[in-house]
Amino acid sequence: MSNHILCKFCGNLRPRTNTGICDSCMIDYEHIKDYVLKHPDSILMEISNETKISVTRIMSFVRGGHFILVEGAFTSID
Ligand SMILES: [Zn+2]
Numbered sequence: 001m002s003n004h005i006l007c008k009f010c011g012n013l014r015p016r017t018n019t020g021i022c023d024s025c026m027i028d029y030e031h032i033k034d035y036v037l038k039h040p041d042s043i044l045m046e047i048s049n050e051t052k053i054s055v056t057r058i059m060s061f062v063r064g065g066h067f068i069l070v071e072g073a074f075t076s077i078d
Contacts, residue, residue: 009060028053029061033076041073 007014007022009029014022021029031051036042039050048055061067068075 008064009057028057029066032058032061032067036067036074036076040075043072044069044074047074 003016004013005016008020009025035051
């Protein structure tokens with residue numbers, strides 16, 4: 001029995017959370033979401049530059065289904 005999970009974004013072993021996302025990924029996720037909500041239709045590079053979060057990391061949130069890319073621009077799911 002384990003109280004740990006592999007974070008579905010960074011792949012690090014983390015204490016189990018309800019979301020399946022570790023704390024540091026959650027912080028980045030909120031950061032990106034905040035930016036996207038304030039700046040709809042932002043492009044990936046812009047979000048990366050402004051949030052200081054790498055493109056690779058942002059893309060892992062897209063693959064995880066937390067954001068969608070529409071013609072290169074970001075949209076928050078919720
Ligand atoms: Zn993580």
